[in-house]
Every structure is written in structure tokens, then in C-alpha cells.
Amino acid sequence: MLPRKRALTGDNNGAASASKQQRPGGKRHVAALILARGGSKGIPLKNIKMLAGVPLLGWVLRAAVDSDVFDSVWVSTDHDEIEKVAKSWGAQVHRRSPEVSRDSSSSLETILEFVRLNPEVDVICHIQATSPCLHPFHVKEAVAMITEQGYDSVFAVVRRHQFRWKEVKKDSGELTVPFNIDPLYRPRRQDWDGELCENGSFYFGTKEILQKSGCLQAGKIAYYEMLPEYSVDIDVDIDWPVAEQRVLRYGYFGRNTPEVACMTIIQVSGCLTDGRVYLSTAGEEMVTLNTKDTTAIRKLQAEGVEVVLLTSAEDPVSQALADRLAKRTGCQVVQVGNQPLDDLEPIVKQKKLEWKDVAYMGNEDVDTKCLNLAGLSAVPKDAPVEAINAAKYTCHSRGGLGAVREFADHILLQKQKAKSQMAQDRIDRHNF
Known part of the structure; x- marks a missing residue:
């Protein structure tokens, strides 16, 4: 299920629609x-604190x-470190003036200063840095509502199902009353x-309507x-721990995902x-295997995802375990050296895949190259810092x-989201 778009009828503030005013070439400059x-x-x-391994x-x-x-994509800031991060992520930087950098300065004042100093901009797309679950498709569809459907703003x-009541100040003598509910007829959620409440992710508008x-x-x-x-x-x-878990599950991880x-x-x-080796009284070495993990391998295979161990x-103990697991599940087992990437590159090419089509789970520093390259990558909680920093999911x-x-569930969630997206695309094409 994808977001729904709706128009608010009417022309607020008596402003005339300016969405069709374009440059001589017919192309308007749209700036984030x-x-x-x-x-x-x-x-x-x-704004540059690390959230799930990425600056906010x-x-x-x-x-x-x-x-x-x-x-063009811009970051408006008054801070050197923020400027460095912004440029490293592909943005241009607008150094805002001291007049709009005070605690009391409003977002609108800063946006107006940006527009005044960048007269080539025709459509301003103000995106909030504090909304880390934004995806490209959100932006594309919203911008199209201005550039193709003729809206000014x-x-x-987000849709909320919350019953609201009037606040009563202490000792005021007032009685509280409901804003959006009749207590005698409390509707079920499904009824x-x-x-609709603003969620703060973005506010887009034309320069003409802003001015x-x-x-x-x-x-x-x-x-x-x-x-x-x-x-x-x-x-x-x-909010940070909650946001971190949400972004790991619903955030946008880039084109290579x-x-x-x-x-x-x-x-x-x-x-x-778990990294431990057990010794029997006969001197045999043993390791343990979690049935949740073996079940996960079968779930991936059932969804058409090939699994390589x-x-x-x-x-040699892990080798023996992998060989036995391969017999039970049909997984391919590959023995790698100190640089797994060198041994895996030929296999990825042989299967006519790119690294963006691969999900990789490692646990050591030697896995960092593969963790960086893979479209989806993960490490267990107890992995070393270098591996954690390289992975897209911890x-x-x-x-x-x-x-x-856990990682298998994450992979299958992405697969499910892709199916939902394709299904919605088919519905949208049919409707239009």
C-alpha cells in the first residue's frame, strides 16, 4: 500500500495559481x-549525529x-562541520546569515533568505533533516504534484486515529469537551x-506563492x-533509539539496495x-547451531533466494558444520581466504549478478569490503566496530x-516491500 494524495480545494489567501509560470525554455528550476x-x-x-551508522x-x-x-540540492547551515557532511553527501551549501541563525529564527525566514540569494530557483522543496525514513518515491510523487498536476503547495x-479533547487549565473551572469524538458513539478504528496530521517530512511550494x-x-x-x-x-x-530501529526497517539505503x-x-x-568451540571428553571439537537460523535459510530458499555459506x-569445525548443513538444505559452500572478496568476485560474475543483488552477512574485519559492496549487508550484534560501521544493518x-x-527477515521484508510497490504501480497504471 502506497501513500495517497489529495487536494485541498480552494485558493488560500486569495493567491492565484502560479504553478504554470515557467522559464522561457519551459523548465522550472526545482531545488531541494x-x-x-x-x-x-x-x-x-x-543534524550530523550518527543514526544507524549514517549522519541524520x-x-x-x-x-x-x-x-x-x-x-540542485542544498543544505542551509551556519556550521563548518555540518557543511563538510553536507558536501560529502552531494549537496551544495548555503551559508545562512547570522540574522536567520538565531534560536528565535523561523524556518520561513531562512527559506526566504535562500530564495532571495538564489533567484534561479522556481520551486522550493523544503525537506526536514529530522525525517530519516524519507524515500525517493515520496519526493518524486510530491514534486510531480507541483510540476505536472499544477498545485502551488x-x-x-500522516493519518492518525486518536481521539482529541480540549485541554483544561488548572483551577480554571472549565470542563473538558471532546474535539473529534462523541463519547456515546465511539467508532471502531476500522469504521x-x-x-490527517502534518508529519513534518517536507513542505514544497513555488517561489511565486512563497513570495x-x-x-x-x-x-x-x-x-x-x-x-x-x-x-x-x-x-x-x-526519540533516537526508536528512530534508529524504525530507519533500519523502513529507511532508504541507497541505489545499491x-x-x-x-x-x-x-x-x-x-x-x-557463536564463536565458541566445545571439547568432548574424547577430545572432539563441537560447535552449536540455532534452529532459528537453519529455519531462516530454508525461508530464504523458499522465496527463491540462493544461500551460499x-x-x-x-x-575445520565450521567447515564440517557447513558441509552437513549443505546436505540438509542444498546450500553451496565456498571456502575463502583472508580476503573473501577475491574469492567471491568470480562467483558473483558467474551467476551474472551485481553486488547490489547480493545480501552479505559477515562478522570480521576481513568482511568489510563485501559488507560495503553488497546491496544488503548485516553483522551480528557482537561484531567488531569496523564490521559494524561497514554494514547497513546491525x-x-x-x-x-x-x-x-533476523537478517533473513530483513531481506524478506525488502522483498515484500518490492512486491507491494510493483502491485501499486500496476494499479496506478490501470487507473491512469
Whole structure:
């Protein structure tokens, strides 16, 4: 299920529609603008704090750049470190003036300054840095509502099912009353459409309507409805752990993320095992295997994902485990050296795949190249820092204790999302 778009009828503030005013060549300059002041009081330097291994600013910049609908992507800031991060993620930088860098400065003041200093811009797409679950398709569809459907202003909303009541000040003597509910007839959730609330992800508008009305919600207005899972807004530190888990599940990881992983490669030692070797009284070495993980391998195979197990000549116990598992599941077993990438490159090419089509799970520093290249990559919770930094997903579970199952579920979730997207695309094409 994809977001729904709706227009708000009427022409606010008496502003005439300016969406069809174009440059002589017929092309309007559409610019993305992310405001990232350095003086955040709630979370110091919040905009470049790492969220799931990526600077907060990086999540929305990646979505904006990869949407391919902007003539320019900008970050407005007053801070040197934020400027460095912005440029490293492909953005131009607008150094805002001290007048619009105060605690009391509004977003609108900063946007107006940007427009005044960049007169070539015709459509301003203000994207909030604190909305890390933004995807390119959100941006594409919302921008098209301005550039193709003729709206002057488009903003993001989310549907909420919450009953609201009037606040009563202490000792005021007032009685509270409901805003959107009759207590005698409380509707079931499935019988109530709920209400649309701004989720803060973005506010898009034409320069003409901004200059005429003094805001980005005027003229011929439309809203763009985002699903709740994408509606994440970080204001205070307590939001951070929740946002981190949400972005790992619903965030946009870049162009190299496969719509469907065709092959999953798993290091046996440290991923399928917990790294411990047990000795029997007879001197035999043994390792343990979690049935959740073996079930996960079968789930991947059932969905058409080939599974390859990696072993090392230096670890004969894991080799024996992988061989036995291969007999039970049909997995391919590959023995790799100190640089797994060297041994895996020929296999990926032989199967006529690219690394973006591969999901990789490793547990050591030697896995970092593969973790970086793979479209989807993960490490167990107890992996070393170098591997964690290289992976796109860090499991909550340790190696041998369900980490493979967790990563498999993540892979299958992406596959499910891709199917939903394709199904919605077919519906949209049929409707139009």
C-alpha cells in the first residue's frame, strides 16, 4: 500500500495559481533545501549525529539526490562541520546569515533568505533533516504534484486515529469537551478514517506563492499522505533509539539496495555459530547451531533466494558444520581466504549478478569490503566496530543466537516491500 494524495480545494489567501509560470525554455528550476542549523538545543549538532551508522542529514540527502527530480540540492547551515557532511553527501551549501541563525529564527525566514540569494530557483522543496525514513518515491510523487498536476503547495501528512479533547487549565473551572469524538458513539478504528496530521517530512511550494503569501502552504494546496512507518520525526534524545530501529526497517539505503536479493552469502563462523568451540571428553571439537537460523535459510530458499555459506581452511569445525548443513538444505559452500572478496568476485560474475543483488552477512574485519559492496549487508550484534560501521544493518542478536534469522527477515521484508510497490504501480497504471 502506497501513500495517497489529495487536494485541498480552494485558493488560500486569495493567491492565484502560479504553478504554470515557467522559464522561457519551459523548465522550472526545482531545488531541494534542507535546513540544518548548528545550534540545536535539544540534541547538540543533531543534524550530523550518527543514526544507524549514517549522519541524520545523510538519510534525507541520499533520498533527495537519488530521486533525480532536483536541479540542485542544498543544505542551509551556519556550521563548518555540518557543511563538510553536507558536501560529502552531494549537496551544495548555503551559508545562512547570522540574522536567520538565531534560536528565535523561523524556518520561513531562512527559506526566504535562500530564495532571495538564489533567484534561479522556481520551486522550493523544503525537506526536514529530522525525517530519516524519507524515500525517493515520496519526493518524486510530491514534486510531480507541483510540476505536472499544477498545485502551488504540497506538504506531507500522516493519518492518525486518536481521539482529541480540549485541554483544561488548572483551577480554571472549565470542563473538558471532546474535539473529534462523541463519547456515546465511539467508532471502531476500522469504521473511522481518522485525521490527517502534518508529519513534518517536507513542505514544497513555488517561489511565486512563497513570495506572494509569505508561506509554503498557500494557493492551490494539496497534501501527500505518507504511511505511518515512514513518518518519523526526531525532536529530542528520547526519540533516537526508536528512530534508529524504525530507519533500519523502513529507511532508504541507497541505489545499491536490491529490490529483491537474488543471493545471500553468510559467514558460518561467528554468524551461524557463536564463536565458541566445545571439547568432548574424547577430545572432539563441537560447535552449536540455532534452529532459528537453519529455519531462516530454508525461508530464504523458499522465496527463491540462493544461500551460499562461507568457511575458512583455518576452521575445520565450521567447515564440517557447513558441509552437513549443505546436505540438509542444498546450500553451496565456498571456502575463502583472508580476503573473501577475491574469492567471491568470480562467483558473483558467474551467476551474472551485481553486488547490489547480493545480501552479505559477515562478522570480521576481513568482511568489510563485501559488507560495503553488497546491496544488503548485516553483522551480528557482537561484531567488531569496523564490521559494524561497514554494514547497513546491525542485528540485535549475537552470532549463533538468531542473528541469521533476523537478517533473513530483513531481506524478506525488502522483498515484500518490492512486491507491494510493483502491485501499486500496476494499479496506478490501470487507473491512469
